[in-house]
Amino acid sequence: MSVSAAREELYQRLPTLVQGFVTWISGIPAKAQQNRLAMTPLHVIGIGVASIAMGFIFINSAMQIGGSTGIAMYILGFCCVAGGTRRLDVLIIHQTLHSKVLPSPLQNKILGEFLTTILLRTPYVENQKEHLGHHRTPCDEDDVDVIFLRQAGVAIARRKEVLYLRIFMIALSPVFHLRFFYNRLVANFITARPLYRLAMSWVYGAALFAPAAVYGTSYLTALVFYWLIPLSVGFQISNFLYTATKHRWWLFGNESVRGKEKRDLLSYARVCCSKAPEDNSITSWAGWWLKALLMHVPARLFVVVGDTVQHDLHHVAPNCDWPNSAYERVQYNSRTPERFSEVWGGMLAHLKECNLESSIHVQDRSPLSA
Numbered sequence: 001m002s003v004s005a006a007r008e009e010l011y012q013r014l015p016t017l018v019q020g021f022v023t024w025i026s027g028i029p030a031k032a033q034q035n036r037l038a039m040t041p042l043h044v045i046g047i048g049v050a051s052i053a054m055g056f057i058f059i060n061s062a063m064q065i066g067g068s069t070g071i072a073m074y075i076l077g078f079c080c081v082a083g084g085t086r087r088l089d090v091l092i093i094h095q096t097l098h099s100k101v102l103p104s105p106l107q108n109k110i111l112g113e114f115l116t117t118i119l120l121r122t123p124y125v126e127n128q129k130e131h132l133g134h135h136r137t138p139c140d141e142d143d144v145d146v147i148f149l150r151q152a153g154v155a156i157a158r159r160k161e162v163l164y165l166r167i168f169m170i171a172l173s174p175v176f177h178l179r180f181f182y183n184r185l186v187a188n189f190i191t192a193r194p195l196y197r198l199a200m201s202w203v204y205g206a207a208l209f210a211p212a213a214v215y216g217t218s219y220l221t222a223l224v225f226y227w228l229i230p231l232s233v234g235f236q237i238s239n240f241l242y243t244a245t246k247h248r249w250w251l252f253g254n255e256s257v258r259g260k261e262k263r264d265l266l267s268y269a270r271v272c273c274s275k276a277p278e279d280n281s282i283t284s285w286a287g288w289w290l291k292a293l294l295m296h297v298p299a300r301l302f303v304v305v306g307d308t309v310q311h312d313l314h315h316v317a318p319n320c321d322w323p324n325s326a327y328e329r330v331q332y333n334s335r336t337p338e339r340f341s342e343v344w345g346g347m348l349a350h351l352k353e354c355n356l357e358s359s360i361h362v363q364d365r366s367p368l369s370a
């Protein structure tokens with residue numbers, strides 16, 4: 001099968017009406033599809049802000065409804081706020097580090113400092129230094145993501161059941177969340193540099209809590225449920241699942257890999273979609289749709305957001321038109337197909353791809369399935 005054969009098969013076997021949806025969840029357009037919704041960085045910012053705003057509306061309803069319906073509504077709002085903050089982090093802050101959101105480096109830095117302050121992320125200067133190091137030698141011992149995963153307890157697993165259980169336990173571990181949040185607080189309120197960035201954090205912190213002097217505990221309760229819980233627990237779960245599936249971290253034993261042939265093997269496209277079933281029976285397709293709606297859509301909304309599906313493209317061509325990466329990748333892939341690979345099957349397949357012993361070998365270039 002060539003790289004996009006799985007997508008072509010879905011194109012042939014599913015109605016035209018749903019092809020836009022399949023392209024969105026998979027991040028892989030079919031050959032016949034054109035990019036009819038060209039995006040700009042401002043659109044991406046708008047989607048992130050809209051996701052947060054929608055989350056606030058759901059949380060507001062949850063507070064009024066109460067009961068089990070209210071809890072379900074709160075979880076939905078929590079996911080939307082967390083997903084929106086992740087979009088602003090992993091799409092916008094990340095691209096400001098590459099100066100690819102606004103026209104000038106200074107404008108990108110200002111936006112990056114502002115957003116890293118609001119979202120309690122590593123300040124721009126240090127963040128950029130760490131991230132450009134990741135691009136030079138991804139997955140080596142000094143890669144902050146490798147250090148993060150090791151500290152969280154992620155390691156190569158021999159059995160997929162052990163891997164899934166480990167990931168599940170870490171994602172819900174109070175120790176993981178407290179340590180992560182503590183590190184974010186320290187990075188923003190104690191060690192942040194330059195000093196103007198430290199001052200920004202303190203002004204932001206004061207602005208967040210100052211209304212409590214007037215509105216008392218009702219304001220603090222709202223602050224916790226609308227903002228602090230999604231920004232800590234939700235953001236961190238999303239960040240963890242995102243990072244655990246981002247690269248084939250352990251492929252070369254965390255050595256510094258030089259040369260694009262080896263380095264390209266560390267990245268792949270995280271396709272949040274299942275391949276077409278073998279047969280056309282109703283039960284086979286019902287299973288495909290259930291996975292699409294219950295696993296792949298949530299993954300695309302809250303974890304593998306925007307162009308993070310095409311992370312192989314980001315490493316091959318960080319200067320590409322990133323908001324339109326799905327279509328950009330088709331162009332680059334047609335020129336140098338040996339530099340790209342796809343893993344279909346969604347998050348469980350991606351967890352196995354990155355962290356299961358049997359998957360960690362030099363990959364051939366055929367697409368891999370769940």
Ligand SMILES: [Zn+2]
Pocket residue numbers: 094098131135314318
């Ligand atoms: Zn990057």
Ligand SMILES: [Zn+2]
Pocket residue numbers: 134138246247311315
């Ligand atoms: Zn990367």
